[in-house]
Amino acid sequence: MSLLDYLLPYDFSPLTVLSYMLVMGFYGVGLIRMPDQDRPGSLRIFAFTLGVLICYAVMQTRFDYYAQYMFFVHRGQHLILHHIGPILIALSNPLPVMRFWFEKIRPGWRRALRPLGWVYQVLQQPFIALFLFVGLIYFWLWPSIHFDAMLSRELYWVMNWSMLLDGLLFWWLIFDPRPPAITSSLGYGRRMLVLAAAGVLQMFLGAWIVFSRDMVYDVYEVCGRAWPLDPEVDQLLGGMLTYIPPAMMSILGILLMLRRAMHQDGKYTNQSKQLEETAS
Amino acid sequence: MRTRFWRQRTNIISATLTLIASLLLTGCFGNDEEDWNGKNISGLMPELEFDLINSQGKSVSGDDYSGRVRMLFFGFTSCPDVCPTALQKLNQVTSGLDPELQDEVLTLFVSVDPKRDTPERLAKYVDFFGDNIVGLTGKEPQLRELAKRYRTTFGYDEPDADGNYAVSHSSAIYVFDREGNPRLLMRPDLSGEEIRHDLAALIQEDA
Numbered sequence: 001m002s003l004l005d006y007l008l009p010y011d012f013s014p015l016t017v018l019s020y021m022l023v024m025g026f027y028g029v030g031l032i033r034m035p036d037q038d039r040p041g042s043l044r045i046f047a048f049t050l051g052v053l054i055c056y057a058v059m060q061t062r063f064d065y066y067a068q069y070m071f072f073v074h075r076g077q078h079l080i081l082h083h084i085g086p087i088l089i090a091l092s093n094p095l096p097v098m099r100f101w102f103e104k105i106r107p108g109w110r111r112a113l114r115p116l117g118w119v120y121q122v123l124q125q126p127f128i129a130l131f132l133f134v135g136l137i138y139f140w141l142w143p144s145i146h147f148d149a150m151l152s153r154e155l156y157w158v159m160n161w162s163m164l165l166d167g168l169l170f171w172w173l174i175f176d177p178r179p180p181a182i183t184s185s186l187g188y189g190r191r192m193l194v195l196a197a198a199g200v201l202q203m204f205l206g207a208w209i210v211f212s213r214d215m216v217y218d219v220y221e222v223c224g225r226a227w228p229l230d231p232e233v234d235q236l237l238g239g240m241l242t243y244i245p246p247a248m249m250s251i252l253g254i255l256l257m258l259r260r261a262m263h264q265d266g267k268y269t270n271q272s273k274q275l276e277e278t279a280s
Numbered sequence: 281m282r283t284r285f286w287r288q289r290t291n292i293i294s295a296t297l298t299l300i301a302s303l304l305l306t307g308c309f310g311n312d313e314e315d316w317n318g319k320n321i322s323g324l325m326p327e328l329e330f331d332l333i334n335s336q337g338k339s340v341s342g343d344d345y346s347g348r349v350r351m352l353f354f355g356f357t358s359c360p361d362v363c364p365t366a367l368q369k370l371n372q373v374t375s376g377l378d379p380e381l382q383d384e385v386l387t388l389f390v391s392v393d394p395k396r397d398t399p400e401r402l403a404k405y406v407d408f409f410g411d412n413i414v415g416l417t418g419k420e421p422q423l424r425e426l427a428k429r430y431r432t433t434f435g436y437d438e439p440d441a442d443g444n445y446a447v448s449h450s451s452a453i454y455v456f457d458r459e460g461n462p463r464l465l466m467r468p469d470l471s472g473e474e475i476r477h478d479l480a481a482l483i484q485e486d487a
Contacts, residue, residue, distance in 0.1 A: 011428070069433045151431050151465070152324040222467055223432040224354075224450040 001062075010065035013157060020056045024049075030097040038100065044092045051088030054080050055164060068150065069226040071217050072237035078163050079241055082137070083249055086167035090175040124173050126186060130194050133170040134201040136162060141205065141242070143216055150219045170198075174253055181268035188261040192254045199250025206243025210236060314481060317474035318455065318464035328352070328460040330426045332390065335403035335415040342460060345414065348386045349482050351466075352454040354427065354434065356393035356447045357405040363389075366453065366468055371410040373476045377483075384483045387413040392423050392434040393447050430454055457482055 009017075027048065031039060040048075057063055058077045067077040105113070123129065140149060140159050149155040174195060176185040186194075209216060212235070221231055328350060329342040351370060355363035367389065374385050389406055391397040394417050397405075402415035417423070427433055432450035439445040453466035455478070463482060466475055 065433075068431070147319070148324055151321060153326075153431070155324070218467075222450065222452040222465070224434060224448055226433060227435055228437070228446075228448050 006062040008062070009060040010062055010068070011153070013060065016059055016157075016161075020052065020060075023052060026101060027052075027094065027097055030100045034096065034100040038096045040093065040096060046092075047088045048092035048094055051085045051092065054088075055085035059160060059164075066226050068156070069220060069224060070229065071220050071234045072241060073226075074150075075238040075241035077160070078137075078140075079245055081160060082133075082163040082167040083171075083246060085164070086171040087175070087249065087253075089168060090171040093175075093177045095177065120169075123169055124186075126173070126190050126194050129170055129173050130197055132166050134198055136166050137202060137242075138205060141209075146217055147219045150223070174257070179264050179268060181264065188257050192257050195250045195253045195257070199247045202246040202250075203243060206239055206241075206246070209239030210243055212239070314485075316464055316478055316481075317470055318453075318466040318478050321454075321462050321465045323462075325431070325454075325462040326429060327462065328456040329429070330390075330416070331422055332416040332418040332426070333399065335399045335406060337399040340416065345386055345388065346460055347458055348384055349458060349479060350456045350460075351385070351387045351479075352390065352430070352456065353387065354390050354392055354432065354449045356391050356449070357397050357401055358393065358444065359447070362449075362451055362468065366451070367406075367409040367413070369472050369475070370453070371413070373472045373479065374412050375410060376472070376476055377480060381480060381483050382412065385412055385479055389413055389415050390423070390426065391415065391417040392427070392449050393436075394418060394420060394423065455479070455482065457485070 031045065058067065058080045063073070063077065066073040068074070102110075123132065140146060140163070149159045173186055174191050178185040180187045215221060215231055215235065217235060217238070218231075220234065225231075225234070327342075331339070331341055334340045353363075353366060353370070355366070357363075367387070370387050374382055374387070377385065387409075389402075389409075391402055397417055399415075399417070402417055406413045406415035418426075423434070427450075430450075432452070434447060434449040437446040437448075451468045453468075453475075454462065455464040455466060457463050464478055466478070
């Protein structure tokens with residue numbers, strides 16, 4: 001197989017390629033056109049591009065072939081779509097670029113888009129966000145549903161896209177750079193609680209897969225593996241990818257939030273006191 | 281103001297969402313009317329279609345065998361255990377059916393090892409497993425296309441000193457009804473009796 005075969009999609013999805021092109025296109029053009037003082041630094045641009053690229057790579061290159069026929073590669077794919085990719089994108093804080101484009105939208109259109117904002121606000125309620133984040137992992141890993149999702153091309157695409165979109169929502173809620181003291185973003189304490197709960201719930205599932213003696217996900221057995229790997233090893237590796245990295249990411253997220261909370265301690269309290277005084 | 285509005289309704293909204301999610305879940309676990317032993321794959325996969333050559337070396341498509349219940353199975357003739365066991369089982373299953381039902385079923389054995397499995401070799405192999413079986417093969421891209429269509433794959437091991445190599449392939453049997461709609465996926469560990477029950481039900485359903 002040539003290099004090109006590895007880079008070209010296994011299962012070409014025009015909608016997916018188009019979506020990624022639009023995202024990168026809007027990001028790039030936004031960067032060039034926006035005022036210099038708003039433009040994110042090169043590290044942030046790099047983080048955003050890397051996040052988008054790795055998500056694209058696991059969906060539209062040869063990687064997707066191995067993800068369809070190996071359980072542990074599939075778990076790696078979801079680790080990137082639901083965790084690492086969205087984390088990089090959220091940490092890169094693309095808000096200035098989004099704001100730049102939002103201001104370009106005509107007021108009439110903005111009013112029409114408002115229901116989308118309401119849906120967004122509902123989805124970003126901490127309890128709902130947590131429920132969706134963990135619930136989707138459990139849902140797609142439910143053995144009978146997982147079996148169907150791997151058999152049906154349509155379900156497979158719904159699965160991967162739902163993981164990516166929910167990953168973006170969740171990690172944006174967690175890493176929202178706007179300080180909660182003066183904006184409507186979620187408070188740091190709640191962010192940490194959500195992260196801890198998500199971590200523990202994922203560990204339960206991961207541990208269950210790792211310590212299962214039976215074959216839980218036999219679709220790979222029935223439909224053939226990409227190469228002859230011992231099924232138990234495949235399941236064990238997949239279980240570990242569900243178990244350990246997500247738990248570590250929850251802890252890293254909590255540490256990052258603690259750091260932010262400590263940095264901002266007292267920074268905004270005086271300001272908000274002043275605001276209250278002037279208001280009264 | 282708006283945040284307070286949402287905060288007050290969080291509990292109601294999340295309760296509703298939980299309810300909807302659990303309803304969706306139970307919907308997915310519901311059984312269909314017929315009690316299949318195989319896994320019901322209606323709607324999960326595309327209808328039967330292929331572009332291959334048969335054991336006489338003629339090119340054939342899915343329409344050439346329409347009107348019968350078809351069982352699609354991937355394998356290769358040098359296969360040491362999985363394929364002979366499965367084909368033997370399918371032969372027993374079909375010959376155990378009522379005589380008038382026997383001709384309503386056809387096994388399509390697709391060899392994914394075209395390098396070694398010439399049409400002649402394939403013909404000799406499938407004849408060994410009864411009358412209601414057809415051997416099919418094709419060029420590797422054609423076979424890849426078919427495998428991809430049914431969400432499966434195959435691969436070749438490194439050849440040993442004598443040039444023999446193992447081929448990994450799907451162990452499932454895909455069952456299509458007379459119209460070519462995907463209906464059931466049989467795991468290899470089903471008994472002949474269980475497979476026969478499902479086949480008889482499929483044949484009689486739209487006869």
